[in-house]
Amino acid sequence: MNWEELAKELAQATDSKIVLMVVDGLGGLPVNGKTELETARHPNLDKLAGEGICGLTDPVYPGITPGSGPAHLSLFGYDPLVYRLGRGILEALGSGVDVGNLDLVARGNFATLRGGVITDRRAGRIPTSETERLCAAINAKLPQRPGTKVSLFPGKEHRFVFKVSGQGLADGLSDADPQKEGKPPVPVQPTRPDSKQAAEVVNAFVADVTALLRDEAKANTVLMRGFSKFPSIPTMGQLFKIRPAAIANYPMYKGLAKLVGMDVQSVGSETEDLFRTVESRFQDFDFFYIHFKRTDSAGEDGNFEAKVKAIEEFDAFVPRLTALKPDVLVVTSDHSTPSLLKGHSWHPNPFLLAAGTAMTDAVTRFTERDCSRGGLGRFPSLQAMALMLAHAGKLKKYGA
């Protein structure tokens, strides 16, 4: 019996409320002896650490650097080694593209093709309005091949979501992207026998769209990555008998939440909008996933100071969460993003759980190294959901 089966057997609906606050890419590495969390002033997080219990979590497996998908699935209680998500499906859902069982989706870029090679993988970062114009033109004029229908959905700058609908389109496809400039376009290849037809459809689309765009100055071809279908994932409601809401600014995280059956809220683009939303909807759900992005963005940029500032910005909002008096409040991260490494890393996440039933520990500062001495020890992120449900009284006793 695995965790999922256990959860289905033991979960019970209650009125108690859980807040899962994800501070994206929070964990870091020392620069001049201190990490971003050790450098930032965050009195509210420290107070909460003093009242709760801390630990460190491994998102997927020690040593494994996760993408946002597996890192979030794990926190949501889904084994990231069982449920695998393509980047395309995340982008599509996050952009509000409706994806059904017959649809195959991917992330697309407009790109520049000159003399048989890709000279700019982003078509000079054409403005969003240009991408909107191009997508509309393609949707109107693209020759539709029998049995399939292609639609493009414009994103920011040169980006779009590709969707093709039809029978038998499987998602075992390599990327249609040479990854580097100065190389010729690469056709997609099936990575499984059942994906041969889908490969032909996608390669025909690339040929058609390149012909259609031949007179464009910059955006005269497309690149596509992360082909994926809508995965069949049981909802959090089915597994854990909760009514979950997602409160996030960015498409990726909205998409992830939608995949596991969360009710995705409309949220403005400012940090305060996150907290305004949880306040206004607090009576309507019993599980709130809140996503704060700026720590990760600063880490990805290698901007130590900006990450310190993002932590301090977030800390100022912590009292608005505690004021709601959730039965369980967890503050943690999906994965670490040390400024030093300018990207996601495998280092474990600081984890803080505050609840009336939590054994407190000696940790009074919320940092990576303080958490490593916390009462929860080191554990897989996948176990976080069990802890949250337990402290919210949402898990029955196992066995007699």
Next chain:
Amino acid sequence: MNWEELAKELAQATDSKIVLMVVDGLGGLPVNGKTELETARHPNLDKLAGEGICGLTDPVYPGITPGSGPAHLSLFGYDPLVYRLGRGILEALGSGVDVGNLDLVARGNFATLRGGVITDRRAGRIPTSETERLCAAINAKLPQRPGTKVSLFPGKEHRFVFKVSGQGLADGLSDADPQKEGKPPVPVQPTRPDSKQAAEVVNAFVADVTALLRDEAKANTVLMRGFSKFPSIPTMGQLFKIRPAAIANYPMYKGLAKLVGMDVQSVGSETEDLFRTVESRFQDFDFFYIHFKRTDSAGEDGNFEAKVKAIEEFDAFVPRLTALKPDVLVVTSDHSTPSLLKGHSWHPNPFLLAAGTAMTDAVTRFTERDCSRGGLGRFPSLQAMALMLAHAGKLKKYGA
């Protein structure tokens, strides 16, 4: 998806270098309040602990005392509950015996049989030259039974490696050894239905060789243990995309390394030879397994003082490892061998990892109890390979 599948998917070849230094049987238990590691002076290990991050590892499962085989497999990134090795195959490979798919091997002893019972399980520890003479005589004169061919390879003193080649010889066999003196010889029994034929072949060999040796004064029969075939194990190169070298003085560890596809170096018998070899071959590989034996031997002998001295002897060589500036340096053990217990034990291993991407912790002494408060916490040895690969930049991101 398990760790092995994950590794195959994510591993990438790089030029970065990993040194895995195994100090055999390092962990101990207190005698007069202090363990061997707590008693020994090891300033170089302590300095390294201060610069890196420490923890404790369980070789197989908490409470389980491992043999050298499973303890090493785990450190090499192979699940010791999946891959099981007979002692015979380790001895054979370590002795340079060529083992193919049709071969069944075992460890053998010459022994003394009097009045129907084994009176000396080691035939009075006859000299190596005697064993060489006996093996040559047996190889020349033994009646070969149709379809099989037996060869003996002399080892030290009364020991030899037994090899029989033939179709359908499976390795599910009990030992041909009464384990105690004063008992009659025991025939091997098949422990699986597919091993019935092999049991007959081995028992026929014991009868034949005993007849052949009937005029010998001491070595007039043989005992055999650990029947095994060459196991099919993916190589470390296949799994982790590394080029591994093994630097060890003793046959058993060379054999283990060969099984997982390491390039086994010729090394002299002195401790310094280990370090001389890693220095001279440092440009030729990207993963170095170095094995130091004396701590384990002293522990097995129950000689606390000798183990303290062995630790101090090893410590003096640590600067030669750090001088190589490997990207990742791990110092740990395969299993604990407390002098107090005169044998392997289930206690976890001290573990130290030094790398530019390692979060440092508060540990500044390399001992069992200091490591128990280290930043890596307590984890299975099987996860060590993931950590080493991650810190060496040899693992790609998992998922988008």
